[in-house]
Amino acid sequence: MSYTTYDDFAWFYDRYLGGTFLSKYERVLRDLFAARVKRERSVLDLCCGTGQITQWLTQEGYKVTGVDGSRKMLEYAQKNAPEATFHCRDIRDFKIINMFHAALCTFDSLNHVMSLQELTSVFNNVYGALRTGGLFVFDVNTDEGFKARWGGTTSIIAKDHVLASEMTYDPKRREGRAAFAAFRREKHRWNRADVVVAEKAYTQTEIERRLAKSQFKSIRAYDAQRDFKLKDVGRVFFVCEK
Numbered sequence: 148m149s150y151t152t153y154d155d156f157a158w159f160y161d162r163y164l165g166g167t168f169l170s171k172y173e174r175v176l177r178d179l180f181a182a183r184v185k186r187e188r189s190v191l192d193l194c195c196g197t198g199q200i201t202q203w204l205t206q207e208g209y210k211v212t213g214v215d216g217s218r219k220m221l222e223y224a225q226k227n228a229p230e231a232t233f234h235c236r237d238i239r240d241f242k243i244i245n246m247f248h249a250a251l252c253t254f255d256s257l258n259h260v261m262s263l264q265e266l267t268s269v270f271n272n273v274y275g276a277l278r279t280g281g282l283f284v285f286d287v288n289t290d291e292g293f294k295a296r297w298g299g300t301t302s303i304i305a306k307d308h309v310l311a312s313e314m315t316y317d318p319k320r321r322e323g324r325a326a327f328a329a330f331r332r333e334k335h336r337w338n339r340a341d342v343v344v345a346e347k348a349y350t351q352t353e354i355e356r357r358l359a360k361s362q363f364k365s366i367r368a369y370d371a372q373r374d375f376k377l378k379d380v381g382r383v384f385f386v387c388e389k
Contacts, residue, residue: 292381
């Protein structure tokens, strides 16, 4: 998925958001992913952003290829994980055949795919990129999670930068909207970037059916709160195999 609007937001994402998922869910990733995939295996980090998960994977001993739709985000990813390989690709139509032992997609990334048809295309692409028996692990934010977390405003104010955000959720359409206004002082002038992010809530049944349609098997779902005793309501992790 091509997110050119993320380019101007990349500095803020790298500084404030890129590492938050790993800090909360490293234990989950170890249980669901690292415990199942041998070190030195090839891994696809889908929607890798600024590369903090990619960095963790390389430190764990995996051979990692990161894919993201923002070239600027990938510039930061290359700095954070210099041992990895990166490609700027649209996740809905990238084609990599039989290369990877496993694939990982984290931090609501698949919620950015706004239709079930396009989500199926992503699953088909991942299926094609995996070797036989390859593992696919990802998380999504569900309707319950959007209702719990997507509401209100936040701000970060520093001497040379300001980040303000407003998050809303429409339960009838099952769509979330996050609007960011990012200000950064560079060379004695203030630059502003406005970024609007849309996300879609899918049900567990919808996702499982689309995974099955893409021929994935051994599909399992794990609730962050119920199965891992975490406070993050409405986040579900999926594990499946080619």
